[in-house]
Amino acid sequence: MADGLARTGYVIDNVIGGKRAPSGSGRKAGIFNPATGAEIGELHLSSVAEVDAAVQAAKDALPGWAKTPPAKRARVMFKFLELLNANQDALAEEISREHGKTHADALGEVARGLEVVEFCCGIPQLLKGEFSRNVGSGVDSIADRQPLGVVAGITPFNFPAMVPMWMYPVAIACGNTFILKPSERDPSASLLSYELFREAGLPEGVFNIVQGDKEAVDAILDHPDIKAVSFVGSTPIAQYVYERGCKAGKRVQALGGAKNHMIVMPDADLDQAADALMGAGYGSAGERCMAVSVAVPVGEETGDRLIEKLKPRIETLRIGPATDSQADMGPLITRAHQQKVLGFIDKGVEEGADLVVDGRGFALQGYEDGYFVGGTLFDRVTPDMTIYREEIFGPVLSVARAANYQSAVDMINAHEYGNGTAIFTRDGDAARAFAEDIEVGMVGVNVPIPVPVAYHSFGGWKRSLFGDHSIYGPEGVHFYTRLKTITTRWPAGIKEGAVFTFPS
Numbered sequence: 001m002a003d004g005l006a007r008t009g010y011v012i013d014n015v016i017g018g019k020r021a022p023s024g025s026g027r028k029a030g031i032f033n034p035a036t037g038a039e040i041g042e043l044h045l046s047s048v049a050e051v052d053a054a055v056q057a058a059k060d061a062l063p064g065w066a067k068t069p070p071a072k073r074a075r076v077m078f079k080f081l082e083l084l085n086a087n088q089d090a091l092a093e094e095i096s097r098e099h100g101k102t103h104a105d106a107l108g109e110v111a112r113g114l115e116v117v118e119f120c121c122g123i124p125q126l127l128k129g130e131f132s133r134n135v136g137s138g139v140d141s142i143a144d145r146q147p148l149g150v151v152a153g154i155t156p157f158n159f160p161a162m163v164p165m166w167m168y169p170v171a172i173a174c175g176n177t178f179i180l181k182p183s184e185r186d187p188s189a190s191l192l193s194y195e196l197f198r199e200a201g202l203p204e205g206v207f208n209i210v211q212g213d214k215e216a217v218d219a220i221l222d223h224p225d226i227k228a229v230s231f232v233g234s235t236p237i238a239q240y241v242y243e244r245g246c247k248a249g250k251r252v253q254a255l256g257g258a259k260n261h262m263i264v265m266p267d268a269d270l271d272q273a274a275d276a277l278m279g280a281g282y283g284s285a286g287e288r289c290m291a292v293s294v295a296v297p298v299g300e301e302t303g304d305r306l307i308e309k310l311k312p313r314i315e316t317l318r319i320g321p322a323t324d325s326q327a328d329m330g331p332l333i334t335r336a337h338q339q340k341v342l343g344f345i346d347k348g349v350e351e352g353a354d355l356v357v358d359g360r361g362f363a364l365q366g367y368e369d370g371y372f373v374g375g376t377l378f379d380r381v382t383p384d385m386t387i388y389r390e391e392i393f394g395p396v397l398s399v400a401r402a403a404n405y406q407s408a409v410d411m412i413n414a415h416e417y418g419n420g421t422a423i424f425t426r427d428g429d430a431a432r433a434f435a436e437d438i439e440v441g442m443v444g445v446n447v448p449i450p451v452p453v454a455y456h457s458f459g460g461w462k463r464s465l466f467g468d469h470s471i472y473g474p475e476g477v478h479f480y481t482r483l484k485t486i487t488t489r490w491p492a493g494i495k496e497g498a499v500f501t502f503p504s
């Protein structure tokens with residue numbers, strides 16, 4: 001087993017003003033290996049006073065960092081990128097040990113996070129303002145984007161390296177100082193990322209990490225000196241964070257949960273569609289906000305043929321710990337979440353869906369206490385069922401058959417979530433209409449997980465995103481900066497006398 005995967009008996013630190021130490025609050029939470037159920041580390045949950053100290057450190061570092069020329073900030077980003085590249089394996093091990101996802105999947109996560117850092121290397125270009133000469137006689141106008149100040153990010157367990165990287169590299173490249181509150185389930189990847197950023201030359205206090213739970217989150221939301229908060233997590237908490245943060249006068253972007261549908265048209269290549277559903281439905285044990293959790297075959301025949309193709313694929317899924325390099329997926333994040341997903345499967349049966357593959361009895365020799373659930377497939381799921389309405393966040397795929405293309409689109413548009421969706425078809429007309437009519441923020445055409453690249457922006461619609469900005473890319477730069485327009489008159493000495501009409 002690689003060293004990083006085997007690490008046990010550790011205590012997680014906060015990072016405040018460049019100093020690493022565990023919280024002194026006395027409140028603790030365990031960190032578990034999801035494949036074995038064993039406690040491998042300990043996290044001390046921060047108090048309000050510790051959030052205050054992090055804000056003070058970020059405030060102290062702000063003037064120097066905000067005035068550092070963007071080209072110099074970019075040099076730190078370039079060095080950070082180089083170090084991330086060199087440490088991809090180590091980062092992936094930090095992720096897999098605490099999250100449970102396979103090493104290959106963790107490497108994919110690191111690669112997508114790293115792309116955001118690549119994007120941030122171009123920050124001088126991204127922050128270039130606009131200039132208009134002679135908007136009036138001798139009058140020029142400049143439009144400039146300036147940093148907000150101290151900003152914060154609160155992140156979920158499912159991408160412990162990538163989702164924080166959607167936030168802090170962009171915020172910091174823009175000249176802000178940052179406080180990260182990672183998920184308390186898998187905080188180690190952020191600590192390693194911090195070490196690499198510091199080694200790249202980031203001044204102390206620019207990037208701070210406060211470990212914790214609701215107490216730390218509420219302290220961030222209420223703190224008058226934090227100007228903006230980015231949140232990624234479940235919808236009820238996203239809504240709570242959005243409302244409380246806005247009430248405290250902050251700019252907030254809060255990304256929430258999802259129920260992503262994939263339409264399979266009768267003309268689609270069904271092998272390609274079934275393979276896509278396998279990766280998008282069961283990769284990372286379904287614990288992705290862009291996982292496909294509902295397949296929508298159009299027409300009964302398409303439905304029957306799709307089930308025929310999916311069933312053997314699901315029955316032969318290889319499920320194992322992150323140390324198994326051949327595994328397709330690993331365990332779920334906690335025992336409580338495993339029990340919740342099993343409860344959803346019971347509920348699906350109770351509400352009348354056809355259980356085609358049952359993952360409830362899955363057991364792995366030597367890992368009896370791990371939080372595993374086997375790949376599960378339901379057919380004939382309908383919109384009134386709990387397993388259709390709610391986000392399961394596990395390896396459970398529902399097939400909800402639609403009579404025709406329009407009823408498939410109507411079903412998706414009626415769902416409360418609007419994060420991602422896809423259509424599999426060879427019909428350009430249907431694909432084009434779908435891209436236009438579907439009420440979802442990220443759309444794939446023959447692409448099952450359409451996560452935008454780092455120089456576009458990521459964000460859902462409806463109850464999958466609260467706020468006006470998507471995350472990272474150009475929208476990220478807008479979120480972490482504010483516009484200033486400067487109107488100048490040179491030479492200053494032109495005398496017009498007092499003018500009381502509106503300047504024109």
Ligand code: NAD
Nearest residue numbers: 155156157182183213214217233234237255256257258289
């Ligand atoms: P979560 O909402 O439980 O936790 C997210 C963060 O909020 C964590 O840092 C946690 O400590 C904090 N938190 C939890 N309960 C809180 C409370 N009562 N008050 C204040 N803060 C609280 O989410 P999770 O289980 O860590 O992550 C899974 C969820 O995240 C899924 O719903 C998934 O769809 C969503 N997600 C969304 C996206 C997206 O881009 N839309 C990306 C990744 C994950």
